[in-house]
Amino acid sequence: MSDHLTQLRLKRQQAVQGGGPARVEAQHQRGQLTARERLAILLDEGSFQELGALARHQNTDFGMADRRFLGDGVVTGFGKINGRRVAVYAQDFTVLGGSFSQVQSQKICRLQDRAVEAGIPLIGLNDSGGARVQEGIQSLAAYGEIFYRNVTASGVVPQISLIMGPCAGGAVYSPALTDFVIMVTGTSHMFLTGPEIIQTVTGEAVTAEDLGGAWVHNSRSGVAHFAVESDQEAIVLTKRLLAYLPQNNSQDPTPLTPYDDADRLEEALNTIVPSDENLPYDMRQVLSLVFDLDSVLEVSSDFAPNALTGLARLDGHAVGLVANQPAHLSGVLDIDSSDKIARFVRLCDSFNIPLVTFVDCPGYLPGVDQEYHGVIRHGAKIIYAYSQATVPKLAVIVRKAIGGSYVALSSKQMGNDIAFAWPTAQIAVMGAEGAFRLLGRKAAQASPDPAEAERQFLDDYREKFFNPYHAADLGQIDEVIEPRETRLRLIRALEVVRTKVQTGLPKKHGLFPV
Numbered sequence: 001m002s003d004h005l006t007q008l009r010l011k012r013q014q015a016v017q018g019g020g021p022a023r024v025e026a027q028h029q030r031g032q033l034t035a036r037e038r039l040a041i042l043l044d045e046g047s048f049q050e051l052g053a054l055a056r057h058q059n060t061d062f063g064m065a066d067r068r069f070l071g072d073g074v075v076t077g078f079g080k081i082n083g084r085r086v087a088v089y090a091q092d093f094t095v096l097g098g099s100f101s102q103v104q105s106q107k108i109c110r111l112q113d114r115a116v117e118a119g120i121p122l123i124g125l126n127d128s129g130g131a132r133v134q135e136g137i138q139s140l141a142a143y144g145e146i147f148y149r150n151v152t153a154s155g156v157v158p159q160i161s162l163i164m165g166p167c168a169g170g171a172v173y174s175p176a177l178t179d180f181v182i183m184v185t186g187t188s189h190m191f192l193t194g195p196e197i198i199q200t201v202t203g204e205a206v207t208a209e210d211l212g213g214a215w216v217h218n219s220r221s222g223v224a225h226f227a228v229e230s231d232q233e234a235i236v237l238t239k240r241l242l243a244y245l246p247q248n249n250s251q252d253p254t255p256l257t258p259y260d261d262a263d264r265l266e267e268a269l270n271t272i273v274p275s276d277e278n279l280p281y282d283m284r285q286v287l288s289l290v291f292d293l294d295s296v297l298e299v300s301s302d303f304a305p306n307a308l309t310g311l312a313r314l315d316g317h318a319v320g321l322v323a324n325q326p327a328h329l330s331g332v333l334d335i336d337s338s339d340k341i342a343r344f345v346r347l348c349d350s351f352n353i354p355l356v357t358f359v360d361c362p363g364y365l366p367g368v369d370q371e372y373h374g375v376i377r378h379g380a381k382i383i384y385a386y387s388q389a390t391v392p393k394l395a396v397i398v399r400k401a402i403g404g405s406y407v408a409l410s411s412k413q414m415g416n417d418i419a420f421a422w423p424t425a426q427i428a429v430m431g432a433e434g435a436f437r438l439l440g441r442k443a444a445q446a447s448p449d450p451a452e453a454e455r456q457f458l459d460d461y462r463e464k465f466f467n468p469y470h471a472a473d474l475g476q477i478d479e480v481i482e483p484r485e486t487r488l489r490l491i492r493a494l495e496v497v498r499t500k501v502q503t504g505l506p507k508k509h510g511l512f513p514v
């Protein structure tokens with residue numbers, strides 16, 4: 001064999017060794033896989049084309065002259081997932097803690113550029129101690145290059161971030177600019193400033209897990225959309241998620257061959273809403289009976305659980321679902337659920353995923369805290385997102401559609417295409433008791449029998465508004481349907497509106513109420 005080939009093979013061998021056996025062993029001891037092991041599970045066998053495997057940093061300060069690893073702590077390239085082309089990068093914690101360098105940035109930026117040009121999804125496996133301290137401004141600027149490209153790619157190709165180790169400082173902003181963030185419980189952490197700095201600056205004592213673990217970001221901050229138990233699970237989830245998404249914004253998601261009966265009637269739906277309007281029920285049961293068998297993939301399931309968002313299928317076609325969850329805070333809209341719904345609606349609209357909204361909501365949450373923290377501003381996001389979305393939009397009013405929730409959650413005025421209502425629908429400006437306090441109390445108090453007058457008022461109010469027929473009379477509801485027919489009615493409606501074309505006025509961009 002020629003010397004040239006021997007030299008190349010040697011270099012390739014060195015590149016795949018990362019930071020060496022001891023570091024790899026330490027990674028395994030923590031229950032984590034290495035960058036290359038992760039990619040081997042993520043990508044179809046033999047599909048990975050690595051690029052930049054031999055790149056090294058050029059720094060000599062701080063003892064770095066002797067620590068020049070091939071690849072410089074990130075593995076980048078293109079591959080396939082179930083036959084679909086993807087661009088991937090995986091940071092290698094075994095090399096200098098996966099710290100982010102100029103070379104890492106150059107490698108990832110090239111990948112981002114090619115992915116956007118070719119219209120293929122970008123998947124980042126993050127496991128890094130953040131900006132490489134030895135590089136100073138170089139590594140800070142290097143982050144800027146990545147963020148800029150994340151934004152350029154946003155809404156053009158799907159971007160999925162897996163957090164599989166530390167993700168500290170500015171490193172958090174690349175995932176935060178992508179469409180989905182998946183965190184591994186126990187081994188991944190995201191925070192701007194770590195526990196030690198927080199202790200110094202504010203005196204607060206907190207562990208890394210309590211500050212930025214998977215639970216925190218899935219249930220409290222809303223930064224992450226999924227929490228999983230292991231690296232392997234994160235990768236399986238990524239593949240599942242990708243199946244609902246198109247390659248880019250000029251394509252529709254690829255449908256699956258239908259595998260569930262499109263005409264299925266679900267008798268259980270006819271009795272799922274309790275006769276007492278104040279009793280809760282689990283909207284998840286409704287969703288699992290309506291959509292294709294086992295197709296619901298909830299997104300942000302632990303954040304603002306009074307709203308449900310997720311991807312699902314109807315007759316094999318990907319759809320996005322938004323629903324109120326009466327089993328939690330009566331399904332009320334508040335600041336967090338507004339953010340959750342609005343973000344999800346925009347995601348679906350970006351990638352041509354039709355929206356199906358299930359409404360059972362008593363309205364926006366009253367309260368001083370909500371008002372002070374901007375429920376007006378946050379609530380406006382839902383209205384903005386639905387109004388702006390040009391994908392097909394279907395709605396089912398299941399029970400309450402009171403006040404702002406009727407208008408905001410995919411009403412005809414927000415560009416909804418087809419609105420169904422169950423016979424249990426209640427469409428009114430406010431609840432009966434509120435209306436009595438506003439309109440009926442004075443008259444009742446002046447009447448000979450105030451209790452009877454109140455009962456009469458409430459009965460009249462409920463009779464007029466607590467059914468879908470007044471709204472159907474006015475054309476605000478397209479059809480009142482038996483709950484058991486919901487699946488087949490949605491499938492048929494989607495068949496019609498799937499090819500909807502809608503264009504807006506030319507503008508640079510609107511001012512989304514952030």
Ligand code: HXC
Binds near residue numbers: 168
């Ligand atoms: C250079 C780093 C590094 C970094 C880790 N290493 N982070 N080298 N720059 N940012 C190196 C360590 O020196 C060590 O090398 C090896 O990686 C493994 O790190 P350990 O600390 O031994 O591992 P562990 O105990 O598991 O702790 C991991 C960690 C910790 C929690 C990530 O390393 C850490 O706190 N790192 C710094 C995190 C941070 O503050 N990053 C900068 C954020 S500021 P040796 O050879 O000694 O074993 C930022 C600004 C960007 O990112 C702003 C952009 C807008």
